[in-house]
Structures are given as structure tokens and as C-alpha cells.
Amino acid sequence: QVQLVESGGGSVQAGGSLRLACAGSGYTFSTFCKGWFRQGSGKEREAVATIYGGGRYIYYADSVKGRFAISLDSAKNTLYLQMNSLKSEDTAMYYCAAAPVKYCDPASPRDYSYWGQGTQVTVSS
Secondary structure, eight states: OOEEEEEOOEEEETTOOEEEEEEEESSOOTTSEEEEEEEOTTSOOEEEEEEETTTTEEEEOGGGTTTEEEEEETTTTEEEEEEOSOOGGGOEEEEEEEESSSOOOTTOGGGOOEEOOOEEEEEEO
């Protein structure tokens, strides 16, 4: 079975940085649609950064462009999210997700079949 396990969350002051990791097992990420979503308290789940189109394209939410970076270590089958210049608005539960297809709506949670358990990110000001 496919399993995704996130790590790296925590509490940080505004302006700080964190790096999240998502370790995949049971299958390789290679051609999957894959990425990071988040859900703040009382809010809908939203896409943060995803890789799609067989790895040819990357989507970033407007709110994180220039601050966050998604990357894949194929050898380790691990997906990362580097988060810099964190703001209070970034506070949320962050989820790793994947879909066993090359083509998907990169920003739609409904297109993703596999989900990690989530890791909490709290940014204080």
C-alpha cells in the first residue's frame, strides 16, 4: 500500500524558516501528481505547492510565491517543502498528497488519492 509520512512541522516565530519532508513508501513518486496542501482552523483545505504533468510543471499558491519551494529527492522518494519568511497566516496543518496519474488539477484536493497524516505548523508574531 502507498503511505505518506510528513515530518518537520513545529512552532516558529514570524520571519523564521522550516523544512517539511514527506517520505513515500509502497510506490515511487516519479510520475505522480504530488505536493503539499494546508488547512487552517475553520478554513478549507488549499493547495500550497504541487508538481504535476509528469514532473514538468510546478504550482505555487499566490500567497507563498517567492517564500516557499517544493522539491523532490527521487533517490530517497521524499518530497520537501522549504518554507522561508513565515507569516502568521501560514499557520495550518500541512498535508502531503499524491495521485497515481500524470495529469491532474494541481490545486484541487479532490484529484489526490493518497494523503499523509499531516504535520502542524504554527507561526507566532
